[in-house]
């Protein structure tokens with residue numbers, strides 16, 4: 055998109071400069087101009103009361119979006135099973151599809167993956183598009199992009215959802231570029247616009263200080279990624295059936311430029327906090343590795359996992375895979391115990407889905423208390439040992 059100023063109409067009123075979130079509109083000698091910081095976001099177009107700003111979008115005829123129907127979820131396969139985030143997206147996709155009165159479909163790409171259809175049907179998929187080929191056994195950007203692009207061009211879905219996993223974060227932007235689509239990454243809410251029927255894609259913006267709702271009015275499918283744990287699993291319908299649509303795969307040599315020579319798995323059990331029922335989270339208030347060890351004991355006593363804030367990770371007290379929050383994980387345990395955590399908005403974004411939040415903080419005004427079900431105001435080095443001995447006594 056390009057935006058330009060019509061000098062004859064511009065009064066230099068400055069409304070566009072006020073509306074510009076990037077400080078990119080310059081007004082000099084009663085004339086506006088676009089500076090180098092312009093991102094073409096279009097905020098100035100709406101602000102101008104004199105039609106002095108124009109974009110080439112105004113000149114383009116609206117695209118024909120008829121015939122795009124249905125909600126698709128790309129099903130990521132890990133070690134022969136659907137990734138949990140894909141099942142979570144089927145739950146949310148089902149809500150969107152029901153609102154639109156359209157079908158919910160899953161897309162399975164890989165080698166010998168058709169056996170997973172019953173699992174996807176049980177999680178709500180009414181149709182499953184299956185693309186199988188030995189060349190798809192291991193994820194590769196170009197091969198998967200080809201298959202998904204062909205499927206989209208043939209079946210024209212209205213919405214495509216992917217997990218914001220390393221794979222989804224690689225595939226979604228490539229698809230968006232190849233098909234000239236929009237893409238909203240890391241959405242925390244998805245809903246249908248009751249007026250236009252478009253997908254309202256909400257995500258944190260400006261460092262998590264505000265939530266932005268994004269729509270994609272000129273392209274289909276509307277594409278969004280969602281991080282694991284953000285959406286809840288839908289109800290399971292054991293024995294449900296799904297229609298299978300097989301897609302013939304024809305890969306070109308140029309799609310297989312990357313070959314997997316070897317793969318290594320971590321010696322340790324990989325942590326998956328998104329599936330934990332109990333999480334004990336530590337923040338700066340832990341004061342160091344000793345404080346974190348104390349919390350690890352509490353987590354173990356409760357059969358849970360240890361997590362924490364970005365500060366705890368940056369200090370080196372906690373592995374990055376255990377960070378909770380906007381730039382870490384989104385978790386939904388039954389019980390979340392936050393110790394020495396202030397509860398900054400970026401941290402709360404990752405733990406608000408917990409059923410019960412218990413906060414231990416010596417500052418009574420700490421923001422974490424505003425979202426806690428149980429607030430323990432005091433020193434964690436006194437409260438946590440007391441909890442531990444109470445648990446030992448109860449055992």
Ligand SMILES: Cc1cc2nc3c(=O)[nH]c(=O)nc-3n(C[C@H](O)[C@H](O)[C@H](O)COP(=O)(O)OP(=O)(O)OC[C@H]3O[C@@H](n4cnc5c(N)ncnc54)[C@H](O)[C@@H]3O)c2cc1C
Pocket residue numbers: 261262336337338339340362363364365366377378379380381382383393394395396397398399400401404414415416417420432433434435
């Ligand atoms: C773009 C962006 C993304 C971010 N992403 C994340 C993210 O994903 N996750 C995340 O956590 N943060 C994230 N942050 C950082 C976030 O803004 C906060 O800085 C961070 O969460 C604060 O961590 P904290 O609670 O450990 O530390 P602090 O805010 O310093 O809080 C420490 C708390 O410990 C309490 N305390 C101290 N001693 C004790 C004691 N003995 N007993 C009990 N309480 C005690 C204090 O009263 C205080 O409330 C992000 C920031 C930005 C800008």
